[in-house]
Amino acid sequence: MRSSRLAVFAALPVLALGVAACGDDEDESASTTAAPAETQTTEMAASEDIVALASGNDDLSTLVTAVTAADLVETLQGDGPFTVFAPTNEAFEALPAGTLDDLLKPENKEQLTEILTYHVVPDEAMAADLTDGQKLKTVQGEELEVGVADDGTVTINGAEVTTADVDASNGVVHVIDEVLTPPSS
Template sequence: MNTLAIRIGKPLSALTLLLASGMALADHHGAKKDIVDTAVEAGSFTTLVTAVQAAGLVDTLKGEGPFTVFAPTDEAFAKLPAGAVDDLLKPENKDQLVAVLTYHVVPGKVMAADAMQADSATTVQGGDIRITTQDGKVMVDEATVVQADIETSNGVIHVIDTVIMP
């Protein structure tokens, strides 16, 4: 069994990848934007960006990296049970929100071709996500990767269609 188990000294730094879920790549004199700016600019990750802000992870996610973020779209968050996102965003649930967000981040820059060679990866949250291929699509736990290898200045984003839970 191939396992990606990359460790990082600053666990929350990997969350920077979560914000990278915005797919638009910035091009300012050929430079890519970081994960947070990419997510904001994409416009399809407003719930993710709001969650990262509520968790106090913006500065972390703008950090050096590199990080790999499996970024759920707004539509992915909409699949959660009614009220789930609002509950996670409450200040008293910040630890749970951080756990959910960091479960979507793997330390290091893992491109899709590398991920497909692994059976699992250890997340910043500490849990392992399953990586499988089904009908030619890459799956991360129960989520399908709908867009892969969006490179940012501090990592890579793989867009997923479902929020994965630790």
């Protein structure tokens, strides 16, 4: 089943390194709408795709390296929309010693792909559209949980969205402060 998800993902025209609402009726009872008061919102040239946008941001260079190692560049340059929750270089550095180096090895490409696709939702979700307790199904196949604090701070599985709503031509990027790990990993 896992390899079929990967095959389906590989056939997608765009990599989803982020999260967006899937339209499931799960947890529609959530009533708090995100209004990212403390979260920095950035508008960038929406003419750039997700990879070009990330490549132009020094704080996302490790993510770009990982996407390249997983052969997901072409996918992320395809049509969307996608929501990508993009971990910063600092987030990757916070992983246990040696973890990133191991993930970047060719023999660990499948595990790296699982982790990266867990950061992507096959839809576009702006921060203000996210609700507390909302579940977002990822391209990897598992769900992420949205948290929205009273002050408007948005979290994804506990990782804080530090920069929200960065428009790309094929979706939106939200920068996060942690690398998300699928429960199945």
